[in-house]
Amino acid sequence: MQRLTDTGRGAIVLPMDDAYAAMRTGTNWMNARGQNGTFYITPGLMNDVSTIKIVDQDLIDFHNAGHEIAAHSKTHANMSLITAAERTVEYDYPKTYLENLIGAGTVTTWAYPFGTGSSGRNLACDQQLYLGYDRWLDMAMTTNSVVYPRYSDTPPLLINRLAWSATNQAQILTLVRKAATSAVVVPILFHNLDTAVNPTRANVLEMLDLAVALGVPLITTQEAFPASRSLLNPGFENGLDGVDPTGRHAITAANGKCSVVTDTPAPEYQGTKALELSTTDNAGYAYIRQQVQFLPGRQDTFSGQCKAVSVSNAGNLIADKAFVRIQSLDYGQAVIAGLDVKMTPALGKDIGAGWKKFTLDFTAGQSTKTVNVDVGLQATVGGAVIRFDHLWFEPKYLGDLG
Structure with missing residues (x-):
């Protein structure tokens, strides 16, 4: 694990999930402000003939602009309700599909479509993920904190995210202000714009402008949570190559x-x-x-x-x-x-x-x-x-x- 240099300032991780065309809008807003986000992609929801979903070229554009592309299953399945063989497809397919577009080794982050609070993950699910992804994101329940140390020797494998909607805008802005004064990182997420369970356009622009005004960076999940495995290549999928600095x-x-x-x-x-x-x-x-x-x-x-x-x-x-x-x-x-x-x-x-x-x-x-x-x-x-x-x-x- 490579430890980040402590600057004393926090950051926000802003993921968007699934494959809505609102990702294009979010990307344009972040690009204009020099900020980066993470897009958790479900390939089975992409390439709709209508204009409400993103297409392959969008992901290439997002990646080239410096944003992270991450996996969010093949079909948005509930991982705890399907067989191990079916989970393997849900885990492997998006990584293969997305890396065919943007390059091998680029997709290292996973977000559960349904988190612990929705009975969408358990130990068996995590065991299958261990070799495939460096970090996994859950959905925060009311008792879970979403405020993490930005500079840690032991970053978590399972990371909680706070869902963002118009009803908790004040909380989101408070977390941005906290990141301006302390070395924390806060993952939040949304799926779309101007719907009942998502923020409005005005909400997102207000948060982005506040972050810029306070000097709070929006960074990718990869940047916020470096790979935390202690052991190199634990499943030997890469052969005996890739000796790391500690000397395997x-x-x-x-x-x-x-x-x-x-x-x-x-x-x-x-x-x-x-x-x-x-x-x-x-x-x-x-x-x-x-x-x-x-x-x-x-x-x-x-x-x-x-x-x-x-x-x-x-x-x-x-x-x-x-x-x-x-x-x-x-x-x-x-x-x-x-x-x-x-x-x-x-x-x-x-x-x-x-x-x-x-x-x-x-x-x-x-x-x-x-x-x-x-x-x-x-x-x-x-x-x-x-x-x-x-x-x-x-x-x-x-x-x-x-």
Whole structure:
């Protein structure tokens, strides 16, 4: 995660959802004021023969003007009411469709069509999203805050948004004023203009002009909430490429081998790739390591999935030859003795398709500055081949999506 430079000033995130032609109007207003927004697009609602919906060229124009294009499902389905296979289509289709228009890797944000308050998301929904998008937006309920620290070492994965209509205009303007005097970021949203559950044109122009007058920037969701995953490429969908500055890398000895292979994930999980580790008869080892910056005293959860593909001596494997491990490092990057946490993933919970899920909670000591996060295989009698997938290492309060 790249931390933003703290300027002491807040910002507003202004998304528009679905595919209404009002997005063209909103874009023109923001362009005229040097502001940026995010457009959450449902491709199944686009390209209407009438003039009430946007078309492909609009998205290209929005993107070229500096606005973010994000995903809002294929058909505006309620994700909690459809099957896992149907959810996969709703998640994957908009990303593919939109990136075919504006470029690979550009669509990294998702907004639920129906949020938690409408029973439109749950843990199973989030688990499928984990590999596909860097951040997810919900709809704020009355008890949810929509005011976030603009500069945070742990930006949220699930972000609440405040729906904007003519009835809460005073609240919207108050939030803009708050962003002018404190380093917060406030996500709000609307769909259309001059309808019962949306702001009027006059409402939007008043807010935009106030933001300009107070020096409050409107920024994209990507800018406001940098990707917060601690682990690089947690589903190995990008192979072993893309080593990040903290140093994820493969470590092998003798006949140990690390590779990425095609495999079927556990039910209700996405992806087509997995990490494969192998050793030959009682020789060598192989493991993947990534270093993660850590806040002393914070409790984290390390979870993921493991599959034994070929094992000559199952008892030997269970006796911790296959392992997941967290090592604490001090300020000088030396391993702190006695603080290692390690477990045998082969003893995890069976979740289908041959995969077992492991979960390991970890609390760092006050001297811990960095941790090594390892998954590995030591030499076994007769050799072994195991696979890992869907790794997760995040603060415990964010849940367990591995």
